[in-house]
Amino acid sequence: MSLAAEEVTQQPRSRRWLALAILMLPVLLVTVDNTVLGFALPKIAEALHPSASQQLWMIDAYSLVLAGLLISMGSLGDRKGHRKLLLIGSLGFTLVSVMTAYSSTATQLVAGRACMGIFGAMLMPSTLALIRSVFDDREERRLAVAIWATTLTVGSALGPLVGGILLEFFNWGSIFLLAVPVLVPLLILGPWLLPESEPDASGPMDVISIVLSMVALSALVYSIKHVASEGPDAWALATLAVATVSGWQFVRRQLRLPTPLMDLSLFRNKTFSGSVTINLMSLAFLIGFVFFATQLLQIVLGMSPLNASLALIPGQLMAIVVGILIVPVAQRVSVNVLIPILLAFTAGAFLLVASLGSSLTVIVVAFALLNIGVGAIATVSNDVILSAAPANKAGAASAISETAYEVGVVLGTTVLGGLVTAYYRGTLHLPDFLTPVQMHLASETLAGAHAISTNLAHDQASEVMGNAIQAFVAGTQLMAWATFSLAVLAIVIARRTLKAQEAASV
Incomplete structure (x- = not known):
């Protein structure tokens, strides 16, 4: 046990939990940022006129850079101290977020998101590693890890709600200014509440x-x-x-x-490698769902950003409740039984969309089912990952866990979102009365078709939007069938890699 951990055990219990609350602020912000942009895409498309590729890069530039640096930053934190890295990342993330909020072109926004990913990579591994320094008692650490994992899922689920509320009253730049009130308390209280982890001078990066x-x-x-x-x-x-x-x-x-840089020996443990894989896939399912659901609610069903975000509240509540309630269940049920059951909920969500279409009721119910599965999986899998690693490799293990999370986010938008986009572009039929520029914009994205339709006569706009919606909805159903198949594959992976394991130590 490190000296830092020994000091923390002598501190009052209330101070340890206050430290956890402070640690959850960057976790919440970074995960909210993964999904909040999806709700702002229609407004950003109207203001900056991005291409289909630029729209995907707006979402993925952040997660891509973050995923690429997480392992490096986890190892850097092990060597230099996780508190130091957390505070530097928080300051940089805040400053870059403010600059990104005032982007005037799509290229500037993509660049800003990439820079946010650099500092975001400093935040995530440090939060999980510092939990091991703050909570030396195993029972307290179990609950702290469960709260951390639940915050991951809740943050992703809250992104649409936060985005809907902000966009109802402010312009799209407000979603980036959210970093200021969230991270400033960490910058003020972090040096006082958080212990520095013991540096691991094992060699240069x-x-x-x-x-x-x-x-x-x-x-x-x-x-x-x-x-x-x-x-x-x-x-x-x-x-x-x-x-x-x-x-x-x-x-x-x-x-x-x-x-x-990455300790691949950790993957020799089937529980570790299986949990990392399931973690990646479940987050990809969640982000892929949010990618098309936000556009369905706002453009296809014509809901305002606020009303669309309110429609997803039942699912967000499920993520919070299940993420905590799964703790006693995970202590009694083997992970090779529990995780496949949870993955069945995610498979059911996409089966609903694939077979019943994209009505408001289907989206609300499917999102709730999806969050039951993903919310609980995040709690169980992350505790297994953290428990499997030695204490001096906490940063590396948490970085692998977070890398899986962020790669899942990237694949959710890139693969699942890209499948919808490819089908939309390949099957969309546009009328001849559109100009070449209008045809190009409408064929790029559903948001582009919606933007040009506002300048057309009513009959022409109805024809354009009718064709665009038909192509987009068909694309989402194709993606839903594909994701359902992937969820079934995930169940098989869980059964094979997690078999003969005891109940999780959550």
């Missing part, structure tokens, strides 16, 4: 590994996005090849280095 991990992730996501917007071609294959070679070289390098 490997810059080549950092570059390889970022190139592999960036090239993979770019390839998928290119296929979604332009179709498969030589450039898509070339970037996919770059991703494959970089990823292979990254793994080889980690296996050779005496002090690797």
